[in-house]
Amino acid sequence: MGMTIVEKILAKASGNNIVKSGDVVEPLVDLAMSHENAALVINQFYDIFKDTGIEPKVWDPEKIAIIFDHRVPAESSKTATNQKKIREFVYKNNIRKFHDIRADEGGICHQILAEYGYVRPGYVVVGTDSHTTSHGAFGSFAFGIGATEMASVWTLGRVLNVEVPETIKIIINGKLDNYISPKDIILYIIGKISAQGANFKVLEFHGSTIETMAISGRLVLCNMSVEAGATSGIVPADNETVKYLREIAGVNEEVVFIKPDDDAKYINTIVIETDNLEPQIACPHTVDNVKPISEVTGIKINQIVIGSCTNGRLDDIEIAAKILKGNKIARGVRMLVFPASWRIYKDAMKLGYLEILSDAGAVIMNPGCGCCLGVHQGALGDGEIALSTTNRNFKGRMGNPNAEVYLCSPAIAAFSSIKGEISKPF
Numbered sequence: 332m333g334m335t336i337v338e339k340i341l342a343k344a345s346g347n348n349i350v351k352s353g354d355v356v357e358p359l360v361d362l363a364m365s366h367e368n369a370a371l372v373i374n375q376f377y378d379i380f381k382d383t384g385i386e387p388k389v390w391d392p393e394k395i396a397i398i399f400d401h402r403v404p405a406e407s408s409k410t411a412t413n414q415k416k417i418r419e420f421v422y423k424n425n426i427r428k429f430h431d432i433r434a435d436e437g438g439i440c441h442q443i444l445a446e447y448g449y450v451r452p453g454y455v456v457v458g459t460d461s462h463t464t465s466h467g468a469f470g471s472f473a474f475g476i477g478a479t480e481m482a483s484v485w486t487l488g489r490v491l492n493v494e495v496p497e498t499i500k501i502i503i504n505g506k507l508d509n510y511i512s513p514k515d516i517i518l519y520i521i522g523k524i525s526a527q528g529a530n531f532k533v534l535e536f537h538g539s540t541i542e543t544m545a546i547s548g549r550l551v552l553c554n555m556s557v558e559a560g561a562t563s564g565i566v567p568a569d570n571e572t573v574k575y576l577r578e579i580a581g582v583n584e585e586v587v588f589i590k591p592d593d594d595a596k597y598i599n600t601i602v603i604e605t606d607n608l609e610p611q612i613a614c615p616h617t618v619d620n621v622k623p624i625s626e627v628t629g630i631k632i633n634q635i636v637i638g639s640c641t642n643g644r645l646d647d648i649e650i651a652a653k654i655l656k657g658n659k660i661a662r663g664v665r666m667l668v669f670p671a672s673w674r675i676y677k678d679a680m681k682l683g684y685l686e687i688l689s690d691a692g693a694v695i696m697n698p699g700c701g702c703c704l705g706v707h708q709g710a711l712g713d714g715e716i717a718l719s720t721t722n723r724n725f726k727g728r729m730g731n732p733n734a735e736v737y738l739c740s741p742a743i744a745a746f747s748s749i750k751g752e753i754s755k756p757f
Contacts, residue, residue, distance in 0.1 A: 333592025335498040336565055337533045340472045340589060344455045352497040352596070361454035361471075363484045364396045366440050368459050370413040373420050375482035389424050390488035396428035396449055397421060398440040403432045403699040406707030438672025438698040441465040441640040445550065446674055448580030452568035453589045457484060462640055462722065464557045468549035469576075470568030470589060472533075475557070496533050496562045497598040499524075503538040505605030509650070510756040513548035514642060514720065514740040516540070516603065517555045518611035522621025524601070530560035532598065535591065540605055541566060546575040547644040554641050555722050558618040567591070612753065613738035616726040624743065630753045633715040635666040635744050636729075638696070639703045642720035643671030645678050647741040652684035654745035660692035661751030666744075667709050669696035691748075705730025718753060720744050 334342065334349065342350040344358030365372055380387040389395060397417060405411035414432075421429045430436050430443050437443070441462055444450050452470035456463060459481050466473035476490065484490060503516060520534075534556045541549070549566045556564030566572075568588045576582040609623035637643070637651050648670060660666050668688055670676040676698055679685050685695050701708030703721040710730030711717055717729055717736045724736035737753065747754045 332596060333594035335533070335591045335595045335597070336470065336535060336567060336589055337472050337498060337563070338495060338595070339591070340453055340455060341493070341495055343453070350495050352495050354495045356493050356495060357489050357491050358455045358493060359489050360394065360457055360484050361451075362394055362396060362444070362449055362456045363481060364398070364440060364444060364456070364458035364460070364463065365481060366398050366460060367401045367410065367413060367417070368478060369397050369417045369420070371478040372459060372481045372485065373416065375479050376485050379482055379486050389426070389485045392424050392426045393428070394488070395426050395485065396444060397426060398430040398443050399432050399437065400439045400698070401700045401704065402706060403437070403697065403701070434673045436673070438674065439640045439643065439700060441550070441554065442643070442671035442675070445469070445546070446580060446672060448576055448582040451576070451582070451586065452572060453587060455490070457481065457490060461557050462554050464561065464563045465550050465554040465640060467553040467556070467563050467565035468546055469572055470566060472563055472565065473553075474563045496531055498533040498535050498595075499529055500597040500600040501534050501536050502600065502602045503536065503540040503605060504602070505540055507540065507605060510610060510740075510742045511605060511608055512740040512742065513544060513551040515608060515611045516605065517552050518613050518621050518738065519608060520601070520603065521555065521559045521613070521619050522611065524559055526558060526617055526619040527560045529556065531562055532560075534559065534561045534564040535597070536564065536566045542569070544571070545646070546571060547646050550644070551641055555618075558722060610740060610743050610755070612743070613724055615724055615735040615737065618722070618724060618738065624753065624755055627737070627753050628755060630737070631716065632664055632718045632747060632752055634709065634711060634717040635664060635748045636669075636702050636709060636717060636719040636721060637666065637741050637744050638669035638671065639700070639721040640671060641722040642741050643669060643675065643698070645675050647720065648675070648679045648684050648688070649682070651741045651745040652687040654742060655691040655693075655748070656687050658691055658749050660748045664748055664751045666693040666748050667696055667702050668693050669702050670698050672698050704728070718744055718747055
């Protein structure tokens, strides 16, 4: 019997010729990522060595990445102290894949891992963040784990007791026009199968739409796979993967593709045709409460957010800028734009996109997760409504349980900002 991509990756990483769904393995890890929650991992890591008499030491500093992004710059003395603690640990353990609060190397963790070529096809990638699923865009098995599990990974270099997941095959065919994007596709899928429809499973993406999709779009699909309950999303590596790794990430080493076998076993196959797909909107307060835009037009908006690890890439900012060029954001509406990394920020600035957006009335924020979480940037007032290109709209997600968040693509966010209400392209 053939194997899916994830089964092949886990077989190799665990030293087996063949594994199948339901098997329990302990795969070696190629990359372990944390952000500010590394402070929790450090505590758990030291607890492992407590009373052993062994000097605490990470298994391989070259395979650990830590990126500050959730609270940048620090909004409190507690956060600043935790960041200080992490810096001391990083320097003590010679962890080189560390991205501090700097405009020459910083950004949101999931964008940084992509830009710097830290993830390759066939890797096992773990992160103390649920949207670590993003990196399946490179043909890796990438999934989120907790602080205790990560402390174990830092110690042993492998993940203990991983049950090989079943896989759902998603075939997406058709062309995407200017205003139907990968964000619309993944929202449609989540609405179709529900927030629990892929629990503990992998979404494996195929089809003509995927074959012509840039890495930025594949990152969107895999990023939001977790919103359907998936352990991970994955796109088979191809020439587009190599192009990104060579041209953007500067990777010169050989890139090895891993493809599923023709007779791989899938628990389900879902076929989606994009030709007649409308822009999709996830309505409060769940990501699977998805409706076509025709059913929600006219809802007044107080705040619009463009950015995040989902839709803060250069092509996202470009389409918003093209729509807003020569236009103004409606009075009473505030727009916050936060690129996914400082590299994207600078590229968007050089290309004039940030000037166009700011001339329209948008406020350009530093790269980071503040606007998505509402922790120290972009919080909503009681009764306010936000339209956002981020990945979650749970109650309280933008800092206020008495507000509402709708999710959409960058194009719909830009069009809606002009009218001050959820709007179709015009």
